[in-house]
Structures are given as structure tokens and as C-alpha cells.
Amino acid sequence: MKKNITVIKGDGIGPEIVTEAMKVLDKVGAKYGHEFSFHEILAGGCAIDACGKCLPEQSLDACLTGDSVLLGAVGGPKWDGVDKNNRPERALLGIRSAMGLYANLRPAKLFSQLRAASPLNPEIVARGIDFVVVRELIGGVYFGAHDTVEENGEKRATDIMVYSEHEIERIARTAFETARKRRGKVTSVDKANVLDTSRLWREVVTRVSREYPDVAYSDMLVDNTAMQIVKDPSQFDVIVTENMFGDILSDEASMITGSIGMIPSSSLGETKNGMYEPIHGSAPDIAGQNLANPIGTILSGAMMLKYSFDLDEESAEIERAVSAVLDAGYRTADIMDEGGRRVSCSEMGDLICSEI
Amino acid sequence: MKKNITVIKGDGIGPEIVTEAMKVLDKVGAKYGHEFSFHEILAGGCAIDACGKCLPEQSLDACLTGDSVLLGAVGGPKWDGVDKNNRPERALLGIRSAMGLYANLRPAKLFSQLRAASPLNPEIVARGIDFVVVRELIGGVYFGAHDTVEENGEKRATDIMVYSEHEIERIARTAFETARKRRGKVTSVDKANVLDTSRLWREVVTRVSREYPDVAYSDMLVDNTAMQIVKDPSQFDVIVTENMFGDILSDEASMITGSIGMIPSSSLGETKNGMYEPIHGSAPDIAGQNLANPIGTILSGAMMLKYSFDLDEESAEIERAVSAVLDAGYRTADIMDEGGRRVSCSEMGDLICSEI
Ligand SMILES: CC(C)[C@H](C(=O)O)[C@@H](O)C(=O)O
Numbered sequence: 001m002k003k004n005i006t007v008i009k010g011d012g013i014g015p016e017i018v019t020e021a022m023k024v025l026d027k028v029g030a031k032y033g034h035e036f037s038f039h040e041i042l043a044g045g046c047a048i049d050a051c052g053k054c055l056p057e058q059s060l061d062a063c064l065t066g067d068s069v070l071l072g073a074v075g076g077p078k079w080d081g082v083d084k085n086n087r088p089e090r091a092l093l094g095i096r097s098a099m100g101l102y103a104n105l106r107p108a109k110l111f112s113q114l115r116a117a118s119p120l121n122p123e124i125v126a127r128g129i130d131f132v133v134v135r136e137l138i139g140g141v142y143f144g145a146h147d148t149v150e151e152n153g154e155k156r157a158t159d160i161m162v163y164s165e166h167e168i169e170r171i172a173r174t175a176f177e178t179a180r181k182r183r184g185k186v187t188s189v190d191k192a193n194v195l196d197t198s199r200l201w202r203e204v205v206t207r208v209s210r211e212y213p214d215v216a217y218s219d220m221l222v223d224n225t226a227m228q229i230v231k232d233p234s235q236f237d238v239i240v241t242e243n244m245f246g247d248i249l250s251d252e253a254s255m256i257t258g259s260i261g262m263i264p265s266s267s268l269g270e271t272k273n274g275m276y277e278p279i280h281g282s283a284p285d286i287a288g289q290n291l292a293n294p295i296g297t298i299l300s301g302a303m304m305l306k307y308s309f310d311l312d313e314e315s316a317e318i319e320r321a322v323s324a325v326l327d328a329g330y331r332t333a334d335i336m337d338e339g340g341r342r343v344s345c346s347e348m349g350d351l352i353c354s355e356i
Numbered sequence: 357m358k359k360n361i362t363v364i365k366g367d368g369i370g371p372e373i374v375t376e377a378m379k380v381l382d383k384v385g386a387k388y389g390h391e392f393s394f395h396e397i398l399a400g401g402c403a404i405d406a407c408g409k410c411l412p413e414q415s416l417d418a419c420l421t422g423d424s425v426l427l428g429a430v431g432g433p434k435w436d437g438v439d440k441n442n443r444p445e446r447a448l449l450g451i452r453s454a455m456g457l458y459a460n461l462r463p464a465k466l467f468s469q470l471r472a473a474s475p476l477n478p479e480i481v482a483r484g485i486d487f488v489v490v491r492e493l494i495g496g497v498y499f500g501a502h503d504t505v506e507e508n509g510e511k512r513a514t515d516i517m518v519y520s521e522h523e524i525e526r527i528a529r530t531a532f533e534t535a536r537k538r539r540g541k542v543t544s545v546d547k548a549n550v551l552d553t554s555r556l557w558r559e560v561v562t563r564v565s566r567e568y569p570d571v572a573y574s575d576m577l578v579d580n581t582a583m584q585i586v587k588d589p590s591q592f593d594v595i596v597t598e599n600m601f602g603d604i605l606s607d608e609a610s611m612i613t614g615s616i617g618m619i620p621s622s623s624l625g626e627t628k629n630g631m632y633e634p635i636h637g638s639a640p641d642i643a644g645q646n647l648a649n650p651i652g653t654i655l656s657g658a659m660m661l662k663y664s665f666d667l668d669e670e671s672a673e674i675e676r677a678v679s680a681v682l683d684a685g686y687r688t689a690d691i692m693d694e695g696g697r698r699v700s701c702s703e704m705g706d707l708i709c710s711e712i
């Protein structure tokens with residue numbers, strides 16, 4: 001199989017971690033006889049530095065015409081002063097929107113080797129953490145109009161949260177399909193006691209749920225969900241929610257695993273051309289020091305093989321390799337534990353390659 | 357001192373827990389020579405049942421003309437089918453708004469006696485949890501326009517998130533004043549990389565912070581905050597944030613203490629007439645069984661004495677009594693632990709009274 005992967009190394013630790021993921025993809029490609037060609041493009045802060053635009057046109061074109069996008073991380077305090085429409089994050093939002101990537105899957109899964117790293121108490125951890133947040137990614141308050149006006153010497157800012165039925169319907173389907181391949185349980189999260197968008201959300205997800213009688217379905221208020229994720233994460237299989245709630249809850253969910261450097265994500269739309277990235281940020285404080293954990297990006301590569309290229313075996317091979325390296329006790333700084341063997345970012349990439 | 361307290365027992369466990377708080381207030385009043393007269397009104401589900409309106413006019417009048425409001429909890433699945441403008445929760449929002457209660461303080465504090473109940477691991481708990489979420493309560497997406505329209509056979513729902521400078525300025529001041537009486541640290545939470553309201557929020561809070569050079573100030577993105585609350589809650593002293601973020605984060609914050617039944621809250625505006633309520637809900641599943649934990653409501657009464665009536669000593673007396681009863685090992689069902697002495701809701705109220 002031949003695939004063109006569009007690569008956005010991005011800012012901060014982005015280049016380091018993406019380099020390792022490319023190494024691993026190359027190794028898997030060699031073993032299974034696939035050819036992955038990487039097309040590196042600029043987006044985010046580095047693009048602003050290079051050409052003044054967070055998302056140059058040819059970069060977006062490359063995303064749209066390639067077979068899939070692999071991203072490290074974008075942003076950093078360096079670009080805090082940039083105009084709001086050209087911030088590094090706008091590149092991310094621009095790509096998501098232009099590619100129509102409405103479904104963002106963020107697994108929250110405890111690695112058995114890293115149990116001790118969870119901030120939750122051992123009893124809760126023992127019950128298991130293995131769920132996925134299905135976040136709607138191109139609607140809601142992120143993509144409604146944003147406006148700031150001045151009236152009688154006082155500024156007033158407005159953001160519009162908006163959802164149409166078809167936007168909710170398709171993400172609901174993603175959630176129920178995902179649950180079918182997992183433990184068959186969907187929790188839809190909203191704030192239906194306050195928001196119209198949430199009432200519509202609940203109405204539509206409930207309607208879609210009737211097409212999936214084999215999947216257990218319930219709804220939960222967002223404030224309660226923020227509590228339940230900490231209190232008893234084992235109750236969740238698939239959480240489906242709108243963009244902003246998904247942003248907040250998926251970060252909380254990843255944190256309870258204790259190893260946010262390990263967590264990949266996928267963003268997909270109607271086609272197989274998706275975007276894959278670790279859920280952590282660009283960590284400018286440790287950039288360029290070969291300290292970062294590349295596993296979140298490497299596992300994002302594994303997700304790409306599975307979801308965009310249907311290479312299930314190759315994807316599982318990467319996951320197995322990661323697991324073997326963790327079993328052997330190798331740890332980057334962020335997941336270092338007693339008795340662990342401390343390795344650098346590139347050493348971690350090499351070790352994972354050597355298991356393939 | 358003579359004070360008229362407007363009492364909303366509300367729904368579910370509301371009546372049980374408020375009864376205990378009234379007992380405790382009576383006892384403190386008797387000891388210190390104050391007269392608290394209670395004026396019970398209907399609001400929430402019980403008001404819908406009684407007269408078809410979640411917030412009858414005379415109820416709202418009583419809130420506005422009394423010296424302070426004590427509330428149990430409103431709502432429950434029984435009223436799920438009610439029109440959105442008459443839901444039990446609308447009563448709460450209506451009172452908050454009509455009374456101008458823009459500042460909602462929600463302490464997240466670990467009771468040393470209930471350390472083991474925290475869902476966080478012992479190392480994190482040992483560093484301490486003692487912060488307060490200052491939530492803006494009458495602005496943002498809660499109070500912007502809500503609308504659902506149908507176009508070409510498809511529904512579209514909209515909620516408007518809106519903030520003006522003066523709304524942000526006053527809550528920022530509350531946060532900095534609160535921090536001055538605590539450990540002198542404010543973390544302002546927003547999503548300034550996406551929202552105009554958040555960019556204005558950050559601009560205004562930063563400006564206000566310059567008037568408080570003695571208070572350490574920083575900002576944090578909401579998704580990161582959802583992680584940090586779990587990862588290292590000891591870093592926080594005062595978190596200030598907008599309405600919706602405050603709803604989500606304060607629930608998460610209360611849960612990490614492991615004893616959500618214990619946590620009070622205050623809501624205040626420009627005057628001393630405020631509203632005090634536990635942060636937990638109406639728990640219809642255990643209503644009427646004398647099982648609920650009244651401590652959150654009792655401590656809300658203590659907050660009322662302090663913030664609305666300036667009765668600091670009397671307020672501290674209630675807190676001391678609660679602590680003594682916990683030290684003696686008495687526990688309601690929700691906080692029951694090994695070696696604890698299980699008591700009912702009313703027994704807990706009696707025990708606390710007997711310590712005053
Ligand atoms: C960078 C930011 C705009 C983005 C988001 O909020 O979607 C990030 O937090 C994420 O979750 O991918």
C-alpha cells in the first residue's frame with residue numbers, strides 16, 4: 001500500500017515527537033511492505049514565523065489532498081500577542097473545519113504498566129479506566145460568530161453556540177458505532193437544563209439511540225459528568241458531547257490516567273482522510289531537549305493506520321511494541337517511576353522501532 | 357440581632373436538610389441572643405405542583421425583601437417534561453438574576469476527618485485541598501438569548517454567551533478581595549484561545565489584578581484547569597471564572613474532596629442579601645428517608661451568618677460544632693467509613709446542635 005501522509009510537526013516539542021512517530025511508521029511500512037511518504041508542511045506558530053500566516057494556503061491544500069494528516073502540537077506563549085484570527089490555534093481549527101473533521105475520538109485508557117501514575121486512589125483505579133470521549137469538533141461555540149463591540153465606552157463580547165440537527169445526528173452515529181465495537185454503552189453529555197443547543201442535542205441523540213437497541217444509552221449533565229469522571233470512571237464506555245464540553249471533559253479524562261503524554265487522538269469526517277495527534281500540547285518549556293514523550297504521537301500514528309488506512313494488524317503491531325517497551329521498564333521523564341529506566345524521546349522511538 | 361431568613365426547602369431531600377439547618381441556626385441564635393425568623397416559600401418543583409409556576413411572584417418578592425435566602429435543592433426527574441421556561445431550575449436562575457447575585461463562592465476543602473473519602477491518591481491529598489471557586493453567576497451563556505428555529509425541516513438551536521466589562525470587573529474584584537483574606541493567589545480561568553468573551557475576560561481581570569499587587573495572579577485555560585484540579589489541587593487558592601466554566605469546574609472541585617454532601621456555597625451581589633445553599637442536588641432517590649447529609653446546608657447557614665449578617669463568631673461556632681461531631685466519628689451514609697458511627701439526617705442535625 002502507498003500512502004501520502006501530510007506531516008505538521010508544529011511548535012515546541014512537536015518536531016521531536018513527530019520525528020519518532022515517522023520512524024515508527026517507516027519501520028512498520030518496511031515490515032509489512034507499505035510505502036508511507038511524508039509531506040511536511042508548516043502550520044501554527046512556525047508558519048507565522050516563516051510567512052506571517054498560521055495556516056498558509058498550500059499547507060491547507062496539502063491536508064485536503066493527502067491521505068491523512070499527522071500533527072505534533074501547535075502554539076506557545078511566543079505567539080500570545082498575535083492577532084486573534086492568526087493565532088497558532090487557528091491553524092488547527094481551520095484544518096478541522098476545512099477537512100470537515102467532525103468526530104474527535106479521545107481514548108482515556110489506563111496503561112496497566114503506569115497504574116501508579118494515576119492521580120486517583122488505587123481502589124478507583126482498580127475498577128479500571130477505559131473509555132473514549134467522542135467530541136463534536138466543528139460546531140458549537142467554537143465555530144459560531146465571535147464578536148466584541150464597544151458601546152458607551154464599555155466593551156461587550158459575544159460568542160454564539162449553535163448546533164443543527166444534522167451536526168448532532170452524525171456525531172451521535174459515530175458514538176453508537178464506536179460503542180458497538182467496544183462495551184456497548186453510550187453516555188451523552190449536555191446541559192439541557194439551561195441550553196437550547198443541549199436540549200436539541202439530547203432530543204437528537206435520543207432519537208438516534210433508537211436505531212441502536214443493542215447499545216445502552218443514557219444522558220448526563222456536564223457538571224455531574226465532571227464529577228463522575230473522577231468518582232467512578234469505570235462507569236463510562238463512550239461519552240459523546242459537544243465541542244466545548246468535549247474539550248474540557250476529554251482533558252480531565254486523560255489526566256485521570258496519569259499519563260497524558262501517552263494519549264493519541266483521531267479526528268475524522270465523512271472520508272478516510274483524517275487528522276491524528278497526541279492530546280497533549282506543545283510544551284515549550286521542554287522543547288528541543290529530547291525529553292518529551294513521543295508515545296502519544298506514535299499511538300496517533302497507530303490510530304491513523306487503523307482508521308484511515310484500514311491496516312488493523314499494522315496498527316496493533318505498534319500498540320504491542322509500545323506495550324513491550326513499557327513492560328521492559330523504559331520510561332520518558334514524564335512517566336518515570338521507581339525502578340523505571342529513564343530514556344530520552346529519541347531513545348523511546350528507537351526502542352519501539354526495535355520491537356517491530 | 358433580628359433577621360428574616362427566606363427559606364426554600366425545595367424538592368427531594370431539600371426539606372430534610374433545610375430543617376436541620378434551621379435547627380442549628382435556632383440554637384446559635386438562642387446562644388448568642390439573636391432572633392432568626394424563617395419565612396418559608398415555595399420554589400422549584402414543589403411550586404410547580406402547588407400552583408403551576410416554578411417561581412411564584414410572592415416567592416420572589418420574599419427573596420427580595422428578606423435579609424437572606426437559605427435554599428435546600430430544587431428539581432428532579434419528576435419535572436423533566438415541564439416546559440423549558442418553567443423548569444424547577446428556572447426558579448434558581450430567576451432568583452439569582454432578580455437578586456443580582458453575581459458572585460457565587462464554592463469552597464473545595466478537604467475535611468481532615470474525611471481524607472480517606474477523596475477519590476485522589478494519598479500523595480496528592482497530603483499536599484492539601486483548600487481552594488474556592490469564584491463563579492460569575494448571572495452572565496454568560498446562562499443568560500444570553502436561547503433560541504431554536506426550524507428551517508427547511510431542520511431544527512437549529514442557538515445560545516448566546518455574552519459578557520460586558522463591568523460584569524467581569526465586579527467578579528474579578530470579588531476574587532481578589534477573597535484571595536486577600538486567604539493565601540493571596542488568584543487563577544483566572546478562560547478559553548481565550550477560542551472565545552471573544554474569554555479574551556475580554558482575560559483583559560479585564562488582568563487590568564483589575566494591577567490594583568492588587570499583593571495578590572499573585574495568573575490565568576489558565578479551562579481545559580488545562582480541568583486537568584490541574586485533579587493533578588495538583590494544592591496549587592489553587594482562588595479560581596475565578598465565568599458562569600458555565602464555573603459550573604463544571606466547581607463540581608469537579610467539590611468531588612475531589614470526596615464529600616460533596618459537606619460543601620456549602622454563597623451567592624452574593626451588591627447588597628448583603630444573598631442566597632446560601634449546599635452544592636449537591638435534590639437526590640430524589642433518597643428523599644424522605646432521613647438518610648441525607650445535612651452538613652452542606654448547615655455550613656451554608658454558617659456562611660450566611662458570616663457574609664450576610666457579619667456574625668463571624670457565630671459562624672465559626674457552627675463550623676466548630678460540625679468538626680467536633682466529625683471528630684467523634686459520627687457519619688451520615690454518604691460519608692460513612694470504617695469505624696464511623698452511622699447516623700441519620702436528623703440525628704446529625706441534633707448532634708451538631710448539641711455541640712453549640
Ligand atoms: C488549541 C485549542 C484551540 C484546542 C481546542 O480547544 O480544541 C485544544 O485545546 C484541543 O483540545 O485540541
Ligand SMILES: CC(C)[C@H](C(=O)O)[C@@H](O)C(=O)O
Pocket residue numbers: 193194223445448449603
Ligand atoms: C440547576 C442548574 C441550573 C445549576 C447551574 O447550572 O447553575 C446547578 O448546576 C448549579 O450549579 O447551581
